[in-house]
Amino acid sequence: MSISHAPPGPSGPDLSPLPKGGLPDQAPTAPDHASLAAELEPIVPASTRRTRVPRWVRRTSGPLLLLALWQLLSSTGVLTPDVLASPGTIARVGRDLVTDGSLPGAMGVSLQRVAVGLVLGTLIGTGLALVSGLFRIGEDLVDASVQMLRTVPFVGLIPLFIIWFGIGETPKIAIITLGVSFPLYLNVYAGIRGVDSQLIEAGESLGLSRWGLVRHVILPGALPGAMTGLRYSLGIAWLALVFAEQINADAGIGFLMVQARDFLRTDVIVVCLIVYAFLGLLADFVVRTLERLLLQWRPTFTGR
Incomplete structure (x- = not known):
C-alpha cells in the first residue's frame, strides 16, 4: 500500500530549518527607548555654548583689558x-x-547747560520737522533753510554768538541748542515721510480725520526716527558743551579742563574726559x- 504525502497548506506546520544555535531562548523584544534616550547626549550648538558667559562680562572685558594695558x-x-x-x-x-567739591559743582553746572540746551533744541528741531513733514507748504518754507544752515559748523558760530549774546550762559546754551536741533529735525522729518502709505490708506478707510491720522498713524510711525535723532542729539550736545565751556567759562567741567591745561595737569584733564x-x-x-517703554508695540521690537 502506498502512502501519498499531501503538500503542506497554508495552515500546515512550518518545517523550515531552524537557525544555527537551536531554538531561541525568548522572542526578540522592542528596543527600550528610555535607555536609548539616556545614552544619547544632546548636541549643543557652539553659539549656545558661548552664551553661557554673561553678556555683561564680555562687554566689560574690553575696557578692563585696555585699562590693564594702560597701567x-x-x-x-x-x-x-x-x-x-x-x-x-x-x-x-x-x-x-x-x-x-570742585568736580560735583562742575558737573552740576554742565548738566544744567546740557539740559536747557537739549530741551530748547528738542522743541525747535521737532517743531520744524512737524511743520516741514506734515505740510507741503511747510516743507517749501522750512526744509531748504534748515538744510543750508546745518552744513555750517556750529563751532564756527561761537565768535558770532559771543558778539551777539556776550560771554555769559546764553552763547553756551545757544551752541548746544543749535547742535541738538539739526539731528532731531532730520530724523523726525525722515520718520514722518517714511510712514507706510498703506497704513495711511487703512486709517482713511476707517474714517480717521487728518488730525486722527497724524495722532494715531503718522506720529507713532515717526517715533522710532525721533528716538534715533534723540540719541544723536545727546552725543552732539556733549560735544558742543566741550567747545562752549572752554571759551570764556568760569564754571563747569570744561573750565576745569582749561585750568588743568594751563598748569599742565594731564591727570585732571583725563578725569574730566572720563566724566x-x-x-x-x-x-x-x-x-x-x-x-x-515707547516702542514695545512695534512687531520688530527686540528690546529687553
Missing part, C-alpha cells in the same frame, strides 16, 4: 606722567576733586530705556 605701560615707563598719568594717579586725583564719557553713556542709557 602696564605706565608702570614700565613707556607712558610718562607728563604725557599721560597712570590709572592709579587719575583715580586718586578724581577722589580728591570729589572730596573738595564726559560716563555722562554721555548715562544719557544713552536713558534714551534706550525710553525706547523700551
Whole structure:
C-alpha cells in the first residue's frame, strides 16, 4: 500500500530549518527607548555654548583689558606722567576733586547747560520737522533753510554768538541748542515721510480725520526716527558743551579742563574726559530705556 504525502497548506506546520544555535531562548523584544534616550547626549550648538558667559562680562572685558594695558605701560615707563598719568594717579586725583567739591559743582553746572540746551533744541528741531513733514507748504518754507544752515559748523558760530549774546550762559546754551536741533529735525522729518502709505490708506478707510491720522498713524510711525535723532542729539550736545565751556567759562567741567591745561595737569584733564564719557553713556542709557517703554508695540521690537 502506498502512502501519498499531501503538500503542506497554508495552515500546515512550518518545517523550515531552524537557525544555527537551536531554538531561541525568548522572542526578540522592542528596543527600550528610555535607555536609548539616556545614552544619547544632546548636541549643543557652539553659539549656545558661548552664551553661557554673561553678556555683561564680555562687554566689560574690553575696557578692563585696555585699562590693564594702560597701567602696564605706565608702570614700565613707556607712558610718562607728563604725557599721560597712570590709572592709579587719575583715580586718586578724581577722589580728591570729589572730596573738595570742585568736580560735583562742575558737573552740576554742565548738566544744567546740557539740559536747557537739549530741551530748547528738542522743541525747535521737532517743531520744524512737524511743520516741514506734515505740510507741503511747510516743507517749501522750512526744509531748504534748515538744510543750508546745518552744513555750517556750529563751532564756527561761537565768535558770532559771543558778539551777539556776550560771554555769559546764553552763547553756551545757544551752541548746544543749535547742535541738538539739526539731528532731531532730520530724523523726525525722515520718520514722518517714511510712514507706510498703506497704513495711511487703512486709517482713511476707517474714517480717521487728518488730525486722527497724524495722532494715531503718522506720529507713532515717526517715533522710532525721533528716538534715533534723540540719541544723536545727546552725543552732539556733549560735544558742543566741550567747545562752549572752554571759551570764556568760569564754571563747569570744561573750565576745569582749561585750568588743568594751563598748569599742565594731564591727570585732571583725563578725569574730566572720563566724566564726559560716563555722562554721555548715562544719557544713552536713558534714551534706550525710553525706547523700551515707547516702542514695545512695534512687531520688530527686540528690546529687553
